[in-house]
Amino acid sequence: MSANTSNTSLTDSKTSVSLQRRPWAATFILIGGVAALVLGIAVSISLGAAEIDLRSVWEAVFFFNPSVTEHQIIQELRLPRVLGGAMVGACFAVSGAIMQGMTRNPLADSGLLGLNAGAGFVIAICFSFFPGLPYMYLILFSFLGAGLGAVLVYGVSSMAKGGLTPVRLVLAGAALSALLSALSEGIALYFQVGQDMAFWYAGGAAGIKWIHLKIMLPWIGAAILGAIAxxxxxxxxSLGDDIAKGLGQRTGLVKLAGTVIVLVLAGAAVSVVGAVGFVGLIIPHVTRKLVGVDYRLIIPCSAVLGSLLVVLADLAARTVNPPYETPVGAVVALIGVPFFLYLARKERRGL
Structure with a gap:
């Protein structure tokens, strides 16, 4: 009787997933999102302290002339910045989607669970003790820092009476993120690298260069392909460990692979733009509402929408108060904080 009940449960779970798949919506998001992303990139490249028309943007990208000042501005400053922002947006969104799916925690996000703060803490140590460290090594240390933040948050929240709950996990993440950020600032002040660290605290894409993209691309490409696989x-x-095991999944191996992918994506993103939060919280939720609960649709759509969000946020950061720049993290937080409070209110029974 119990075997029949178990088989019925597995069948119902499969049916539930299939009924909540909306491939037509995913197709629309992928096509429309990519088109909007290309347009957003073009507009973002053209706007700035020196406004450049779209025709010049086209010529600078496809018919680069080093003797033209506008072409140099686009190729050396704006194009790597915008492409880097798109890559970072995909990283944060996909890592958030994986975390929420694996933990079944609707509040999971690399910024809220200590990964960003952990990466920033290790970067502060690198700036203080290893000045001039090549970017390749910096990104590796960023991965280790993200892992450190995750281990600390999960360890502290697991010690609470009653075990892990979504809200407890986020509270532990907030507390440890504050602690790691304070330690980072103390190290930066003591070793007089505060000016270098100010960029990481604020979160922004202004410092992205072609060398960063060349080093990031293999890591990010492999991690996103791994996430899709x-x-x-x-x-x-996301249906539960018991159901996953009943469907033949090796849950421990899947969680290990997913964790490695999340650490690579979050570490790579933080090493470039600093502590930009909430992208991995907002985008997966919006995507699930649009395409359903199948992560074969959620992950690629989250990558596109995350890229679009960061590109538009960076554009707003450069144009809201010219000639000064507003941190990208602050622009995203204007959307993310109300969204987080809404989700936290829904999860208040987990306290």
Whole structure:
């Protein structure tokens, strides 16, 4: 009787996933999102302290002339910045989607669970003790810092009476993020690298260069391809560990692979733009509402929408108060904080 009940439960779970898949919506998001992203990139490149028309942008990208000042501005400053912002947006969004799927925690996000603060803490140590460290090594230390933040948050929240709950996890993440950020600032002040660290605290894409993109691209490309390959297993995990095991998933191996992917994505993003939060919280929720609960659709759509959000946020950061720049993290937080409070209110029973 229990075997029949178990089989019925697995069948119902499969039916539930299939009924909540909306591939037509995913197709529309991928096509429309990519088109909007290309347009957003073009507009973002053209706007700035020196406004450049779209025709010059086209010529600078496809027919670069080093003797033209506008072409140099686009190729050396604006194009790597905008492309880097798109890559970072995809990183934060996909890492958030994986975390929410694996943990079934609607509040999971690399910024809220200590990954960003952990990466920033290790970067502060690198700036203080290893000045002039090549970017390749900096990004590796950023991965380690993200892992340190995750281990501390999960360890502290697991010690609470009653075990892990979504809200407890976020409270532990907030407390440890504040602690790691304070330690980072103290180290930066003591070793007089505060000016270098100010960029990481604020969060912004202004410092992105071609060398950063060349080093990031293999890591990010491999991690996103890995996330897509793992997406079916993450869908099963999002239904619960027992159901995933019943469907033949090796849950421990899937969680390990997913964790590595999240650390690579979050570490790479933080090493470039600093502590930009809430992208991984907002985008997966919006995507699930649009395409359903199948992570084979959620992950690629989250990558596109996350890229679009950061590109538009960076554009707003440069144009809201010219000639000064507003930190990208602050622009995203204007949307993210109310969204987080809404979700936290829904999860208040977990306290």
């Amino acid at each position: 793992l997406s079916r297993s993450i869908t099963m995990l």
